[in-house]
Amino acid sequence: MTIPRRRRQATPPPEQLTQLAEFRYRLRRFLQFSESAAESAGISAQQYQLLQVIAAVPDQESSSISYIAERMLLRHNSAVELVDRATRSGLVRRVADERDLRRSVVEITDHGAQLLTKLVEMHLDEIEQVGPELIAALEPLVAVSTAGDRGSSIR
Numbered sequence: 001m002t003i004p005r006r007r008r009q010a011t012p013p014p015e016q017l018t019q020l021a022e023f024r025y026r027l028r029r030f031l032q033f034s035e036s037a038a039e040s041a042g043i044s045a046q047q048y049q050l051l052q053v054i055a056a057v058p059d060q061e062s063s064s065i066s067y068i069a070e071r072m073l074l075r076h077n078s079a080v081e082l083v084d085r086a087t088r089s090g091l092v093r094r095v096a097d098e099r100d101l102r103r104s105v106v107e108i109t110d111h112g113a114q115l116l117t118k119l120v121e122m123h124l125d126e127i128e129q130v131g132p133e134l135i136a137a138l139e140p141l142v143a144v145s146t147a148g149d150r151g152s153s154i155r
Helices: 014-040 045-055 065-072 076-088 110-147
Strands: 092-096 104-108
Touching: 014 045, 014 110, 045 065, 045 076, 045 092, 045 104, 045 110, 065 076, 076 092, 104 110
Parallel strands: none
Antiparallel strands: 092 104
C-alpha cells in the first residue's frame, strides 16, 4: 500500500505565531481565573457555565438538555450527568416544559441564582482588569484575518 505524501506547508510568519500564542495565553489566564472563582464559590467551572447557559436562554428557546448540551459543547449524556450533579447540589431543578409536557426543562434555583450573581460580578470585575490585554492580544489576529492575508496555513 502506498501512502501519499503530504505537501509540506510553510509555517506562518513568526509574528503571527507569537500573536496567536499571546492571545491563547491571555484567554487561558481568564479561563483559569474563571475555574478558580467557581471553585472558591463551592461549585465546578462546568456548573458555573451551566448556570450561565440556563440564565441566558433566549425567549424562543427552552433550557432543555439538548439546548444545554449544544451550548456547552457536550454530548447529550454528559449534559444529563452535569444537570444531575447540579440538581443534587441544589443549583438547578427539572420542571415540566409548558410547551411540551413530554420533556423537562432545567431552571435555576434561588441558591443557584445567588451563586451565579456572585460569580458574574467577579467575572465582570476580572474582565474590567484584563479585558484590555485580551483585546490587545486579539486585535492583531483579527486584523490579519479580516485583511485576508494569513500567509501560509498549517495543516
